[in-house]
Amino acid sequence: MKQLRVGLLGCGNVGGALVGLLERQRSAIAARTGVEIRITRVAVRSLSRDRDVDLPSEVFTTETRGVVEDPDIDVIIEVIGGIEPARELVLRAIELGKPVITGNKELLANHGAELFANADDAGVDLLFEAAVAGGIPIVRPLRESLMGEPVNRVMGIVNGTTNFILTRMAEDGATYADALAEAQSLGYAERDPTADVEGYDAGAKAAIIATIVFGSVVVAGDVYHEGISEITAHDMATAARLGYVIKAIAVVEGTPSSDPDLPPEVAVRTHPAMVPCGHPLASVRGSFNAVFIEGAAVGDLMFYGRGAGGLPTASAVLGDLIDAAVNLSAGGTGRIGKLSRARIRSIDDLQSAYYLSMEVNDQPGVLAQVATEFGRFGVSIKSMEQQELDSGARLMFITHVSRESDVRSTLRALRELDVVNEFHTLIRVIDED
Amino acid sequence: MKQLRVGLLGCGNVGGALVGLLERQRSAIAARTGVEIRITRVAVRSLSRDRDVDLPSEVFTTETRGVVEDPDIDVIIEVIGGIEPARELVLRAIELGKPVITGNKELLANHGAELFANADDAGVDLLFEAAVAGGIPIVRPLRESLMGEPVNRVMGIVNGTTNFILTRMAEDGATYADALAEAQSLGYAERDPTADVEGYDAGAKAAIIATIVFGSVVVAGDVYHEGISEITAHDMATAARLGYVIKAIAVVEGTPSSDPDLPPEVAVRTHPAMVPCGHPLASVRGSFNAVFIEGAAVGDLMFYGRGAGGLPTASAVLGDLIDAAVNLSAGGTGRIGKLSRARIRSIDDLQSAYYLSMEVNDQPGVLAQVATEFGRFGVSIKSMEQQELDSGARLMFITHVSRESDVRSTLRALRELDVVNEFHTLIRVIDED
Numbered sequence: 001m002k003q004l005r006v007g008l009l010g011c012g013n014v015g016g017a018l019v020g021l022l023e024r025q026r027s028a029i030a031a032r033t034g035v036e037i038r039i040t041r042v043a044v045r046s047l048s049r050d051r052d053v054d055l056p057s058e059v060f061t062t063e064t065r066g067v068v069e070d071p072d073i074d075v076i077i078e079v080i081g082g083i084e085p086a087r088e089l090v091l092r093a094i095e096l097g098k099p100v101i102t103g104n105k106e107l108l109a110n111h112g113a114e115l116f117a118n119a120d121d122a123g124v125d126l127l128f129e130a131a132v133a134g135g136i137p138i139v140r141p142l143r144e145s146l147m148g149e150p151v152n153r154v155m156g157i158v159n160g161t162t163n164f165i166l167t168r169m170a171e172d173g174a175t176y177a178d179a180l181a182e183a184q185s186l187g188y189a190e191r192d193p194t195a196d197v198e199g200y201d202a203g204a205k206a207a208i209i210a211t212i213v214f215g216s217v218v219v220a221g222d223v224y225h226e227g228i229s230e231i232t233a234h235d236m237a238t239a240a241r242l243g244y245v246i247k248a249i250a251v252v253e254g255t256p257s258s259d260p261d262l263p264p265e266v267a268v269r270t271h272p273a274m275v276p277c278g279h280p281l282a283s284v285r286g287s288f289n290a291v292f293i294e295g296a297a298v299g300d301l302m303f304y305g306r307g308a309g310g311l312p313t314a315s316a317v318l319g320d321l322i323d324a325a326v327n328l329s330a331g332g333t334g335r336i337g338k339l340s341r342a343r344i345r346s347i348d349d350l351q352s353a354y355y356l357s358m359e360v361n362d363q364p365g366v367l368a369q370v371a372t373e374f375g376r377f378g379v380s381i382k383s384m385e386q387q388e389l390d391s392g393a394r395l396m397f398i399t400h401v402s403r404e405s406d407v408r409s410t411l412r413a414l415r416e417l418d419v420v421n422e423f424h425t426l427i428r429v430i431d432e433d
Numbered sequence: 434m435k436q437l438r439v440g441l442l443g444c445g446n447v448g449g450a451l452v453g454l455l456e457r458q459r460s461a462i463a464a465r466t467g468v469e470i471r472i473t474r475v476a477v478r479s480l481s482r483d484r485d486v487d488l489p490s491e492v493f494t495t496e497t498r499g500v501v502e503d504p505d506i507d508v509i510i511e512v513i514g515g516i517e518p519a520r521e522l523v524l525r526a527i528e529l530g531k532p533v534i535t536g537n538k539e540l541l542a543n544h545g546a547e548l549f550a551n552a553d554d555a556g557v558d559l560l561f562e563a564a565v566a567g568g569i570p571i572v573r574p575l576r577e578s579l580m581g582e583p584v585n586r587v588m589g590i591v592n593g594t595t596n597f598i599l600t601r602m603a604e605d606g607a608t609y610a611d612a613l614a615e616a617q618s619l620g621y622a623e624r625d626p627t628a629d630v631e632g633y634d635a636g637a638k639a640a641i642i643a644t645i646v647f648g649s650v651v652v653a654g655d656v657y658h659e660g661i662s663e664i665t666a667h668d669m670a671t672a673a674r675l676g677y678v679i680k681a682i683a684v685v686e687g688t689p690s691s692d693p694d695l696p697p698e699v700a701v702r703t704h705p706a707m708v709p710c711g712h713p714l715a716s717v718r719g720s721f722n723a724v725f726i727e728g729a730a731v732g733d734l735m736f737y738g739r740g741a742g743g744l745p746t747a748s749a750v751l752g753d754l755i756d757a758a759v760n761l762s763a764g765g766t767g768r769i770g771k772l773s774r775a776r777i778r779s780i781d782d783l784q785s786a787y788y789l790s791m792e793v794n795d796q797p798g799v800l801a802q803v804a805t806e807f808g809r810f811g812v813s814i815k816s817m818e819q820q821e822l823d824s825g826a827r828l829m830f831i832t833h834v835s836r837e838s839d840v841r842s843t844l845r846a847l848r849e850l851d852v853v854n855e856f857h858t859l860i861r862v863i864d865e866d
Contacts, residue, residue, distance in 0.1 A: 135728075148748075
């Protein structure tokens, strides 16, 4: 029986769950792969912390670099998170020819190009299923099964915290503040929720998805972000009345280049969107994640599951670990290779339908003034609703598919109008299939 | 640039779509893999048939075996279907060391053990993503990403025809006969719909899924089948009132063995089931497919997409083809290996909740008599409803989780009762999570 000796960097939620899962599955994996996998060294920040992990104490060390460089370690799992020292440790492991498994979305979304290129040069596996949508097997299907598929668009609910908050708002009428507080008390949201609610976490995952799908490097800084903190109970109710549910989504789109030698232009963004109630993404509730793929040949696909949590994420790491074990044993490797930098399309060029809501004076001629501004910038109105308020009226519009820059020009012009008192909301609307 | 020369056996719906898709994607695939894939020979039944396929006429031949044995062919794609001559051709290709890609569920569900063993001995790839759930990448995630996952149960909507019929019945109140006729007129159902509506097609896919998930061979003959032709509009309406939707599902379950040296006992069945409306499978509508996986570590996962059709299935074949190309170029292969025969658990041992409906005389004491029979066999009633009919009454029960054999004993006893006039329906009920 071949042995695979694993060095684990980090033993928190995911690392701890992995130790238990591997213990449980070791003999089944050995029977199916011919490789016995053992975690033989674990680097942690503090040796004194009490861990609910069934490993002998001599396995633990605080010397991360020592684990990476230990000649008795065949594979490195990095679950410490953050950029440094994770980046340096991963690069060193690759340099030593050791396959690396990481769940570090921040690292990949910022330094993916460097890491992929080094792994390719060294001919070692760099696997990262756990970095996108936790336990959902999405990286391997995108990298391998769908490598030949002409993918038009990927839309993902890839942040469980915001999906939990929006689900509570949509289904129970909770306010944003209450739903956030509940998410925090349940441990779904951090005390500082910025990374989740402003879309940075989802943006990092979107950058990784875009990189895999379009085969050219997209970094976190390329992603256009809008958060969910401005979404109100009123927006939720209006969306429901119109047959939509508001979801925080990450969107990755590729536009074929007119020059056949150029790669497609890639657009990557995270923002709230109105999703039609009949769309499969609309039924993704609570802290669940899903990735919806629109392929020219395969049609619509969706992958659904747990996007976070120790055990689901450990399951993704274990899948990669088995992959690395089999590859090492068979002498092959994965295959991302060297990627060029993607050409990023500006949010200004987005073609979408939009929902806009604003408060106006309730007096003759207001609607005409407002409608004129839409027309001036070529934004065509699909449907419109007016609600009486104590002072004035609320106007709500859904546009036909328009160019984002034209909608923004309309918006600026509307804000200049004396009759418009307050501009509330701009939400992109996902088209029905 | 490396060249991969493909011999295509069969050029119908899937084969034709594959030729077009590969033409469109050839340069993108070459850029990402370093391999140029070309279909250089195509075996068809008749050379005179007009095909909408952009290949020179000299590529076509009626000599299937000649294509397999052609030394200028590197890889074989089998999309002719059926057992023979497909089996013989696939075995011959393996013998010659040529990777085989097949979408033939019937072949795999009946001769998988032989084919996997021969491919393992010869060290060649035998890939079959297209055989289960068409375009949905499910075989690779199950084989690779989830190889280490302790999977408790897989439930799939893996037959688009029955899901289309049941969706029309549930959403539009269509009768079974009308919905079937519509499916036939749309080309979703064959003129003889037996393979679909009686669950044989789903059963073959379930056998393949069970084989991959539990790593031991399950054949089509091991699968317990019940069809959907007995489902009535009344069943649909009752299910809806109780918060369920009736779906035709394939279920694969593994029960860990008490003897650690024995593989798990596997239960495989296809039948209609009442699925709770909040369950992700309940929202899979029309001809779409989905596979729902319950893992001990990863939690709930679902893969959703097009389970049939030329282009989606061709997309799955193309994914396998790229895999084979990369493996050939890197010198590795896939990894099913030699599998032992699974131990199959009888349907009698199933633990499930059940829905039962029957017509009885409307007279004092009937309910007590009926309830006594449930009690006699230890079947506990969770909820009960009575409806008045023109003659007599209809009783509808949902049981707590019970043993199938006990429910069947109850059924036999109920049928003996003079007061029970007609026994309508027995439908298994999927538990809420």
